[in-house]
Structures are given as C-alpha cells and as structure tokens.
Amino acid sequence: MDEELKKAEAGxxxxxxxxxxxEALALEKAKNEVLMExxxxxxxxxxxxxxxxxEDVIPNEDRGFWRGQLLENREAAVGILxxxxxxxxxxxxTDAAPxxxxxxxxxxxxxxxxxxxxxxxxxxxxxxxxxxxxxxxxDRAAKIRNRAQEIAHAIGCSFTEAFRRAERESGEVR
Numbered sequence: 001m002d003e004e005l006k007k008a009e010a011g012x013x014x015x016x017x018x019x020x021x022x023e024a025l026a027l028e029k030a031k032n033e034v035l036m037e038x039x040x041x042x043x044x045x046x047x048x049x050x051x052x053x054x055e056d057v058i059p060n061e062d063r064g065f066w067r068g069q070l071l072e073n074r075e076a077a078v079g080i081l082x083x084x085x086x087x088x089x090x091x092x093x094t095d096a097a098p099x100x101x102x103x104x105x106x107x108x109x110x111x112x113x114x115x116x117x118x119x120x121x122x123x124x125x126x127x128x129x130x131x132x133x134x135x136x137x138x139d140r141a142a143k144i145r146n147r148a149q150e151i152a153h154a155i156g157c158s159f160t161e162a163f164r165r166a167e168r169e170s171g172e173v174r
Contacts, residue, residue: 047071054081057088144170 047070051063058066058081069077144166152162 043071046074050074050078054085057081057084140170 047067050070051058051067054066066077066081144163147166147169148159148163150162151157151165152159155162
C-alpha cells in the first residue's frame with residue numbers, strides 16, 4: 001500500500017490512485033471475512049466440545065439452549081454447569097495421607113441463602129395494647145398530648161410549654 005501512496009503522490013492520475021486504494025480495501029475486506037468465518041467455526045466447535053463435556057449434566061432436550069448459552073457467555077455458563085455437576089455428584093470423602101498431593105477443588109463462590117421473610121403473626125407487638133401489663137403508658141402519653149393541645153389553644157403558648165404544664169397536671173413529671 002505504501003507503493004500505491006507514493007505513486008499517487010508522484011503525479012499519477014487521481015483515478016488510478018483511487019482505484020488502487022479501492023482494490024486494496026476490497027482485499028482487506030475479503031481477508032476480514034475469511035477471519036470471521038474461521039472465528040465462528042472455532043466458536044461453534046468449542047461450544048460443541050463443551051456441550052459434549054457436560055453431557056452428564058445437560059439433558060438431551062436442553063442441549064440447544066446450553067449450546068447457545070456457551071456461545072453467548074462461556075464463563076458464566078461453564079460456572080453454572082460446574083455447580084450443577086457438583087450438586088449432582090455424590091459427596092465422596094477420601095482418607096488420603098497428609099503428605100499425598102491432592103487436587104485442589106475448584107473455587108466456587110458461595111451461593112447466598114435467602115433470609116426468610118418476617119412472619120407478622122408470630123411477631124410481638126412493639127407497643128403494649130391498651131389495658132395490658134405495661135401500665136397504659138401509651139394511653140397516658142396520649143392523654144398528656146391531648147391536654148397539651150387544649151392548653152396551647154386556650155392560653156396561646158407553645159406546645160412544649162403546654163406539654164410541660166399537662167405533665168404537671170397529670171401528677172408524674174420525669
């Protein structure tokens with residue numbers, strides 16, 4: 001391509017330079033198409049190989065789905081299939097000698113166990129009901145609040161001052 005550019009700069013006709021550049025571009029496009037075909041073939045072969053490797057986990061009716069998953073996102077699909085394989089395999093414990101070289105298991109991130117929802121029926125109420133053993137603290141506070149509102153409207157003072165007066169009236173000041 002450098003030679004073609006030199007010819008174009010040296011005074012060759014502009015049509016010839018454009019023609020030669022178009023031919024070079026067409027050649028590069030053809031090379032890219034060949035490379036893309038090779039990539040697609042190798043991806044398909046790898047997906048087929050992976051589906052055969054996991055045939056103990058993948059049922060025959062789901063092979064098409066898992067092949068598509070392996071083509072879209074191979075890492076995630078292989079991770080899920082490995083976890084499925086581990087769950088299906090029986091847990092076999094071997095008593096190997098401490099000095100023997102053992103193959104380390106594949107690190108799989110722990111699966112989060114969902115926390116159960118709160119059962120409202122079994123929950124204790126946050127505030128004691130009226131007339132319960134709590135002494136009616138909620139009722140007392142409501143009475144003081146209501147009396148404080150009456151005092152505030154009658155006298156025209158702030159609610160805080162009225163609340164203090166209502167507490168004194170009720171007899172118990174903290």
